Amino acid sequence: MGHDWDFVTIAQNWGVLWVGLKGTLVIFSVTVVLGLGGGLIVGICRYIRHPVSRWPAMTFIEVFRNTPVLVQIIWFYYAFPILTGIEVDPFLAATLGISLNTMAFSAEIYRAGIQSIEPGQWEAGKAIGMTYSQALRRVILPVAIKRVLPALTNRGIEVFKMSTLASVVAYIETLNQAKLIADLNFNPIESYTVVALIFFVVLYPVVQATYALERTLAKGD
Amino acid sequence: MTDSVIRIENLHKSFGSLEVLGGIDLDVRAGETVTVLGSSGSGKSTLLRCINFMEMPSEGRIYLHGDLIGTDEGGSVRYSESELCRIRTRIGMVFQHFNLFPHMTVLKNVMEGQVTVLGRRAGAAEAKAREQLERVGLSDKADEYPARLSGGQKQRVAIARALAMDPDVMLFDEVTSALDPELVGEVLRTIRQLADDGMTMLVVTHELGFAYHVANRVLFISDGRILEQGEPRQILREPATRRMQEFLDGHAQFRLPF
Ligand SMILES: Nc1ncnc2c1ncn2[C@@H]1O[C@H](COP(=O)(O)OP(=O)(O)OP(=O)(O)O)[C@@H](O)[C@H]1O
Ligand SMILES: [Mg+2]
Numbered sequence: 001m002g003h004d005w006d007f008v009t010i011a012q013n014w015g016v017l018w019v020g021l022k023g024t025l026v027i028f029s030v031t032v033v034l035g036l037g038g039g040l041i042v043g044i045c046r047y048i049r050h051p052v053s054r055w056p057a058m059t060f061i062e063v064f065r066n067t068p069v070l071v072q073i074i075w076f077y078y079a080f081p082i083l084t085g086i087e088v089d090p091f092l093a094a095t096l097g098i099s100l101n102t103m104a105f106s107a108e109i110y111r112a113g114i115q116s117i118e119p120g121q122w123e124a125g126k127a128i129g130m131t132y133s134q135a136l137r138r139v140i141l142p143v144a145i146k147r148v149l150p151a152l153t154n155r156g157i158e159v160f161k162m163s164t165l166a167s168v169v170a171y172i173e174t175l176n177q178a179k180l181i182a183d184l185n186f187n188p189i190e191s192y193t194v195v196a197l198i199f200f201v202v203l204y205p206v207v208q209a210t211y212a213l214e215r216t217l218a219k220g221d
Numbered sequence: 222m223t224d225s226v227i228r229i230e231n232l233h234k235s236f237g238s239l240e241v242l243g244g245i246d247l248d249v250r251a252g253e254t255v256t257v258l259g260s261s262g263s264g265k266s267t268l269l270r271c272i273n274f275m276e277m278p279s280e281g282r283i284y285l286h287g288d289l290i291g292t293d294e295g296g297s298v299r300y301s302e303s304e305l306c307r308i309r310t311r312i313g314m315v316f317q318h319f320n321l322f323p324h325m326t327v328l329k330n331v332m333e334g335q336v337t338v339l340g341r342r343a344g345a346a347e348a349k350a351r352e353q354l355e356r357v358g359l360s361d362k363a364d365e366y367p368a369r370l371s372g373g374q375k376q377r378v379a380i381a382r383a384l385a386m387d388p389d390v391m392l393f394d395e396v397t398s399a400l401d402p403e404l405v406g407e408v409l410r411t412i413r414q415l416a417d418d419g420m421t422m423l424v425v426t427h428e429l430g431f432a433y434h435v436a437n438r439v440l441f442i443s444d445g446r447i448l449e450q451g452e453p454r455q456i457l458r459e460p461a462t463r464r465m466q467e468f469l470d471g472h473a474q475f476r477l478p479f
Contacts, residue, residue, distance in 0.1 A: 123275060124320035124379075128334030128386055129310035131302070138337050142324045 003189060010190050013181045020177025021198065024163050027173060030095055032159045035102025036152060040145075042103050043110030044136070057107065064104035070165050073097035077169040094166030102159050109151045113144035150214045157203055157210075164195075174198060224251040225287060226390050226421045227272060227312075232281035234267050234445075241267045243445040245281070249390065249423060254416040256432040256453070257425045259442035260468055265425040268442065269392045272423070273312040274305045285311060286389065310338055313383030313391040317399050319375040321367040321382070327354065328363040331382045339386065346385075353381040357411050373404030377411050390421040397428060409435075429472050433457050441465045 010017070045057035064072070077093035080086065088096075117140050125135030145152075167176035175195055182191035227249040234242040241264045249255055259265050270276040272283060274290075282298055283290045290308055291298040322330050331350035335341040341349070354360050357377035367375055376396055383391060393412060397405040409428060413435050416422060426432065432439050432453055439456050441449040443464050449456060460466045 118320075120316060120318050120320040121322070123316065124322065126275060127273065127309060127314040127316075128382065129306045129338040130334070131306055134337055138333065139322055143322075146324065 005190065006187060007190055007194070009185050009187055010181065010194050013185070016177050016181055017174065017194070017198075020172060020174040023166075023171065023173035023176075024160075027091065027094060027098070027166055027171065028160050028163050031098040031102060031163070032156050034095070034099035035159055036106050036155065038099065038103040039106030039155075040110050042107035043114070046107055047111045047114050061104045061107050064100045065108075069097050069101045069162055070168060072101060073165055073169060090166065090169040090171035093169050094163075094171050098159060098162050098165070101162075102155060105158075106152060106155050109148050109155065110144070113148035114140055116147060117144055146217065149217060150210055153206075153210045153213065157206060160203065161199065164199075225249070226251050226253075226285070227423070228284040228287070229272070230282045230284075232268070232271060232283070233279045234264075234271055234276060235279045241445050242271065242278075245445075245447060247440070247447065249421060251421055252419045253437045254420075254422045254424060254435055255438045255440060256436035257423060257440045257442060258427075258429075258432060258465075258468065260471075263442045264445040265442055266394050267445075269314065269394050269423060269425060272392060273309050273314050274300065275314070306338070310334070310386050311389045313386060313388035315376070315379050315383055315391070315393050315396050317395045319367075319372070319379045319399075321375055321378055323367055326364050326366055327359065327370070327378050330367065330378055331385045334382065334386050349385050350381070353384045354378075356384065356414075357381045358407075371404060372400045373407045376400065376408045380408075380411055380415075384415075390423065391415065393422065393424040393426070395425055395427065397426065427472065429457060429469070441468065443468075 042057050042060060045053040046061060048054060073094050073096075076088055076096045077090065080093075081088050114136075121139050121143070122135055125139040130138065163173055164175040166173050167179065170176060178191040178195045182188040185191075225248050227247070229245055229247040232242055232245040232247075233240070245268060247255075257265050257268065267276060271278045277300065278298075280297075285308060289298070291300040291304065321327075322333060325333060328347065328350055331353055332343070332346040335346035335349060336343060351360065351363065354363055357380055359374060359377055359381065362370060362374060362378070367378065370378065379396075380391075396412075397408050400408065405428070409431050412422070412424065412431070416435050424431070424436070434453075436453050438450060439453045440447050441456070441460070441462075441464075449461055449465050456465075457469065460469060
């Protein structure tokens with residue numbers, strides 16, 4: 001089963017891939033910010049012992065953690081417009097699916113971080129007259145977030161890989177463009193190998209940096 | 222009674238069905254150092270924690286400079302969270318386990334409450350913080366992080382952090398219990414200095430030497446009540462009750478770290 005590898009065709013189509021890569025970066029940037037940022041808010045709501053914030057947050061987390069992102073994206077693209085009459089383009093559908101899923105997962109990470117802080121820290125803040133939200137902002141969150149930074153980075157890496165799911169609704173990103181090249185040139189092997197390579201080349205250094213970060217943080221504690 | 226800083230009337234505290242404080246009456250006057258003794262579980266921490274409302278009293282009244290904390294509503298007292306935050310800035314508290322903010326330098330630790338809670342400007346807060354660090358003998362540690370300090374130094378930073386709020390009274394809850402024996406002295410000396418400076422203080426401790434030499438008054442708490450109180454030299458030498466005699470016998474070593 002020998003295969004004559006031909007990357008020349010890929011190189012000739014580099015412009016097509018480049019457009020996809022930019023699409024990947026765009027949707028990654030948006031979803032990682034919404035996902036990890038929104039997750040902080042959901043995580044705090046989940047943590048606070050108040051039914052008005054806690055129950056909606058819990059429901060949100062369970063719904064989006066226990067359904068596949070791929071299904072969420074497809075649902076937002078095909079089902080949501082029919083139910084609401086609101087037009088949803090591929091970018092929006094994929095952004096919603098990936099962001100909401102990431103919010104749900106990272107909310108649990110933030111909550112675990114907050115919960116890991118010793119009660120004495122809350123007390124110290126309270127004892128100098130801080131309100132609950134001042135203690136949360138100034139004392140608890142900075143340390144909690146630092147503690148879960150490795151877990152958050154892992155989430156970020158997942159988000160980057162999840163961006164390829166957007167191809168299912170034909171959002172123009174790397175995988176989608178590779179498929180275009182493969183279909184036109186009948187070279188799926190090279191096209192999809194290059195996609196895998198691109199992701200590997202981007203992520204490998206990031207993952208190594210995460211390990212280094214974990215080690216530094218472990219020392220700092 | 223004009224110079225009463227803290228007055229406590231009939232303070233009760235229960236956790237569920239467990240009554241921990243069973244009616245405490247206490248008046249702490251300006252400049253007084255009151256030491257609270259009692260065996261483990263007698264309610265010493267709970268008493269301090271009720272005074273700055275880390276725990277809410279189940280019953281009773283607490284006055285700060287003669288003003289009732291909370292609002293009287295037909296016999297019972299109601300508290301608002303914003304009032305309690307304000308009150309806590311005026312009642313400093315230092316804990317057994319220091320609880321410094323690990324992500325801030327020593328200087329920032331001492332500035333934090335001033336800036337975030339009191340709204341002082343950074344410049345004024347820093348000047349105040351440096352002044353208080355000087356007071357506890359840690360000027361040279363201003364830029365260190367807490368993780369790099371010894372237990373005794375951490376505890377002195379915690380004291381400076383509380384002092385920087387300009388409290389009317391300071392509460393100390395076994396602040397030397399978590400320290401290696403050789404570090405106890407530096408912390409007790411710091412507190413003694415505060416006493417000499419005229420700070421009003423309630424000090425829960427097992428250091429009888431401190432009670433003997435520094436306190437103006439010693440309270441002995443047993444089962445959530447003040448069983449005895451009096452002038453240290455009197456009460457520590459000749460307690461009136463068997464309970465306190467037994468307690469003192471259990472602390473035979475009168476440690477004198479000064
Ligand atoms: N949050 C709480 N919930 C339930 N019970 C509590 C709580 N805090 C304290 N208690 C109980 O109240 C009693 C008195 O506790 P407290 O901490 O005031 O004692 P203490 O005199 O400070 O003892 P120690 O010398 O060991 O510090 C104990 O039986 C303790 O278990
Ligand atoms: Mg205690």
